[in-house]
Amino acid sequence: ETGVTQTPRHLVMGMTNKKSLKCEQHLGHNAMYWYKQSAKKPLELMFVYNFKEQTENNSVPSRFSPECPNSSHLFLHLHTLQPEDSALYLCASSQQQGNGNTIYFGEGSWLTVV
Amino acid sequence: DAKTTQPPSMDCAEGRAANLPCNHSTISGNEYVYWYRQIHSQGPQYIIHGLKNNETNEMASLIITEDRKSSTLILPHATLRDTAVYYCIVRVNTGTASKLTFGTGTRLQVTL
Numbered sequence: 001e002t003g004v005t006q007t008p009r010h011l012v013m014g015m016t017n018k019k020s021l022k023c024e025q026h027l028g029h030n031a032m033y034w035y036k037q038s039a040k041k042p043l044e045l046m047f048v049y050n051f052k053e054q055t056e057n058n059s060v061p062s063r064f065s066p067e068c069p070n071s072s073h074l075f076l077h078l079h080t081l082q083p084e085d086s087a088l089y090l091c092a093s094s095q096q097q098g099n100g101n102t103i104y105f106g107e108g109s110w111l112t113v114v
Numbered sequence: 115d116a117k118t119t120q121p122p123s124m125d126c127a128e129g130r131a132a133n134l135p136c137n138h139s140t141i142s143g144n145e146y147v148y149w150y151r152q153i154h155s156q157g158p159q160y161i162i163h164g165l166k167n168n169e170t171n172e173m174a175s176l177i178i179t180e181d182r183k184s185s186t187l188i189l190p191h192a193t194l195r196d197t198a199v200y201y202c203i204v205r206v207n208t209g210t211a212s213k214l215t216f217g218t219g220t221r222l223q224v225t226l
Contacts, residue, residue, distance in 0.1 A: 002157070002159070004157075031212070042216045042217055045213055045214075056213065092157075092214075101212060102148075102160055103212070103213075103214055105157035105158045105159070108156065
């Protein structure tokens, strides 16, 4: 238990569906992240939020739409995805307090696009 | 962030110490060395981090060379549950929100 909870753990969606992944952190952190891990590839950073403001978008296609309503919650809205978007999506959080702040990950949401 | 180099795979017998090396020859003075591991189908788990001095916690020890160009993660008594991919990452705080850049890591296989 890392204090970062992701739901759902598994999601199967069609290419025309709209779905959302949810992340909640119980650590009092002020920065949250979305990472993507495709099969046999390193983790890729997608988005970074700091104090609810997006500070990084790593050239992610617009079919992925993040939302950060407060420092504890992060969503990833999905629409018109492609089969190659099937992957493990990981949420993480950290506390900004200078060098050495540790990032903690959730267990991930396995997404299959059919 | 500086790039790291790790062996793609290692084996270790259960009960023995697992020593996982990492080269980070271009590390900057304000970059920390972080270690995470990822057990199959789970999110990465934080293990330990350090700047200059050696560090130890309940999971592992981190030995950083004096010139900081390399480090070793030591699992003192490896168990089957330590089988995972281990990532060595060097990281600086950007001032807005820090991030981790993952490589391909070392796949550690602990055997009986």
